[in-house]
Amino acid sequence: MIADQRVLVVDDHPVVRRGLRAMLEGEPWVATVTEAATVAEAVREAAVHPVHVVAMDVVLPDGDGIDAAGRILRAAPGTRMLILTMDDDESVVERALRAGAHGFLLKDTDPEVVVDSLRTVAAGGVVLGPRTAGALLTGLRTAPARIPAPFDRLSEREREVVVRLTAGDSNAQIARRLGLSEKTVRNQLSAIFAKLGVTDRVRVALLARDAGLRA
Template identity: 45%
Template sequence: MAERSIRVAVVDDHPVFRLGMAGLLGSLDGIEVVAQAEDAARALERIDATVDVVLMDLHLGDDSGIETTRDLVRALPDLAVLVITMDEDDESVVAAMRAGARGYLLKSASPAEVERGIRAVANGEAILGPQVAARAMATLTSGRTAVRVPFPELSDREREVLDLLARGYDNATIARRMVLSPKTVRNHVSNVLTKLGVPDRAQAMIKARDEGLGGDGSGQ
């Protein structure tokens, strides 16, 4: 009896890339493309429990692939999400994996790397593309020591927002760097101000910098 094909959905707002990826995957043995979506709403509508793996871009027009990943994994815990994006910064990798992605590839990945990534996450493994893995290893072997976590009352995501706020970034820039929607960033900033007991961003920035957040505060 033949083994069932891996059923894949491709979520990307660029039709040329999405259709090209669907064509590539459809040519591979044991992989079947069963859904495509260009934004969060269609992804949530078209992806169900029959899908094994989602190839997810992080930028879906006005939507965030991070939030879409989180929503899909929350609704379908057995779903494997493999991010494929142009973003190779550490913040995007961490945000994607925290949202529930099992793998992270760059769009420069070869067809063989994409196929290997799909088969790996479908098998329950985690996988990082070569460039992403190299950056992760560099971080792990850089000799950094553990430090006290400032503002333990904040969630990790809220602390990341506060750090960027302390650098002088506005909400639009924070949203872009964290691959979140502006509305989500506004909500996080509001929560941070409430938890820190400060009236505005300026006071939050002062408190954050007193605790060592914000880097050099070079802003935009």
């Protein structure tokens, strides 16, 4: 179980920062919570007081939160990053994930879900809200006339798993939809990641997008 995590909340609205901070300070896995209201403050805070996980807004008074996320991740690759914003535009989602973010949620998400998502990201997981997953990728064909690389390395069943993964399904949902056990889904995901040379489901979705796979 994760513990003693240092969390940085970056948002230009004091109410948002303080509300999220108040909730996080009651979490047993959180050691400290610090705040930043600008890109400059966020980058400086992360450099002076290294943090484990960051909740990062996109629109900040002195610049772009995704750029700030990229700067922090380049300086400290082990930092975990959750983008929290009002904008679910497809290009914003994709840019955030390509910058190295480990999750993307909208600000209208229930605060308890945001805290739970930060815990998931801190523990090494990846979080995409259902609307975010839809914005990132509308779907995949399981059997296109010509399967582009690197998806031609996958079996038909593995491509079916990828279809559900990129739609935002959890392992349990994939298992139910495809009539598999969750253990089988986990094993197939491990095989898929290895064949595609990626480490998580977000990178699979980005590869699928680059390959031009569409429903």
